[in-house]
Amino acid sequence: MLGRGEIAIVGAAESTRIGAVPEMSQIMLHADAALNAMADAGLKPGDIDGVACVGPMMPQQIAHYLGITPRWVDGTGVGGCSFMLHVRHAAAAIHAGYADTILITHGESGKSRINATPRPAEPEGLNGQFEMPYGPFGPPTLFPIPVLRYMKTYGVTHEDLATVAVVQREWAGRNPRAMFRDPITVDDVLNSRMIAYPFRILQCCLVTDGGGALILTRSDRAKDFPTKPVYILGTGESVETNMVSQMEDFTSSRAFRVAGPTAIAAAGIDRKDVDHMMIYDAFAHLPLYGLEDLGFCKPGEAAAFIREGNTRPGGKLPLNTNGGGLSYTHTGMYGMFALQESVRQMRGTAPAQVPGAKVSVCHGVGGMFSASGTIVFSNERP
Numbered sequence: 001m002l003g004r005g006e007i008a009i010v011g012a013a014e015s016t017r018i019g020a021v022p023e024m025s026q027i028m029l030h031a032d033a034a035l036n037a038m039a040d041a042g043l044k045p046g047d048i049d050g051v052a053c054v055g056p057m058m059p060q061q062i063a064h065y066l067g068i069t070p071r072w073v074d075g076t077g078v079g080g081c082s083f084m085l086h087v088r089h090a091a092a093a094i095h096a097g098y099a100d101t102i103l104i105t106h107g108e109s110g111k112s113r114i115n116a117t118p119r120p121a122e123p124e125g126l127n128g129q130f131e132m133p134y135g136p137f138g139p140p141t142l143f144p145i146p147v148l149r150y151m152k153t154y155g156v157t158h159e160d161l162a163t164v165a166v167v168q169r170e171w172a173g174r175n176p177r178a179m180f181r182d183p184i185t186v187d188d189v190l191n192s193r194m195i196a197y198p199f200r201i202l203q204c205c206l207v208t209d210g211g212g213a214l215i216l217t218r219s220d221r222a223k224d225f226p227t228k229p230v231y232i233l234g235t236g237e238s239v240e241t242n243m244v245s246q247m248e249d250f251t252s253s254r255a256f257r258v259a260g261p262t263a264i265a266a267a268g269i270d271r272k273d274v275d276h277m278m279i280y281d282a283f284a285h286l287p288l289y290g291l292e293d294l295g296f297c298k299p300g301e302a303a304a305f306i307r308e309g310n311t312r313p314g315g316k317l318p319l320n321t322n323g324g325g326l327s328y329t330h331t332g333m334y335g336m337f338a339l340q341e342s343v344r345q346m347r348g349t350a351p352a353q354v355p356g357a358k359v360s361v362c363h364g365v366g367g368m369f370s371a372s373g374t375i376v377f378s379n380e381r382p
């Protein structure tokens, strides 16, 4: 059985630049982030014996490009939270002895689309057969289906949904690397361009270029590395359905309710022990679902929790402290950036550092609530 804190992150870095990076292709962004993470850990490609990444880039392409011959690979692809699952799988693989030092990497030319695989319409998939014929196509038009039900069930207002973006922009204002840093108001959000009701542009994630990478190894080796180790206390994963129209309950994600509590239980922590949280925010409603489904708020109470200031700078549960996908960056698969911010917070090196933070929960979504992954980190080994 994998022990709490048995595995640690010993290298973590983003690509040198994020945003618009038209001179770099998808694989170059991968490699840039991977080499930055290796430099962070004081390692060379030959020191890595496990590689994980998400399609369309395959582990063999990354391994070849970097000159690595791994003895363990993982290409699990469940959308934006794939990296949380890679962390979970890598921790288990190291525990099992399948690899010693695993690189998890991501790169995406989401904005510039340089040597990037075209986004598939997937007419053969369930979504293509049973949802697209009725009109919704892509995340901005699929996510409104559950959100509108959620708002009606719990009396959550457009102002509440706007407040999520306003608070995250407050965090982004403290982060020099964030794409958007100027403060915004609820009125700014509600007056911004309508994308797909109820989402306005300021409630939708950005589309950017960038990458990130993590390096994991056994915690008892961590003293050999130059950076402060960040211990993995617990992990969880789940999938529900890749058709948003077939969710069991539009006001809650079954995958979230499995992945989050699994990770928290494995970590052996109480929710009150959590000092910092990242919840993948492709659109403004996701932090509300995350707070509720992971048990930090009762159903229907997350909007009030955010409105009352609990997640903003100085609040009792700082959330999405890099500015999130709404203001920091979002390559289409944001999970890697949420993990990077949790690691920075645990190292004490985040631009908007939460003073004294010891436990961070990082929660991701894949597709339209179709998958979920959660990691609990700490800078203290149990």
Ligand SMILES: CC(=O)SCCNC(=O)CCNC(=O)[C@H](O)C(C)(C)COP(=O)(O)OP(=O)(O)OC[C@H]1O[C@@H](n2cnc3c(N)ncnc32)[C@H](O)[C@@H]1OP(=O)(O)O
Binding pocket: 079, 080, 138, 139, 140, 180, 195, 201, 202, 203, 204, 205, 206, 207, 282, 326, 332, 333, 334, 365, 366, 367, 368
């Ligand atoms: C689980 C998941 O992760 S699912 C999520 C996957 N990701 C997505 O679906 C991406 C969602 N976002 C989008 O599709 C797009 O950003 C949209 C539809 C919201 C806007 O796209 P477009 O209408 O094409 O806008 P476009 O990209 O041309 O940008 C127009 C302007 O708005 C700005 N802008 C674009 N998005 C945002 C945003 N979210 N917030 C603030 N400004 C924005 C751009 O910087 C640009 O400004 P400029 O003219 O000064 O350069």
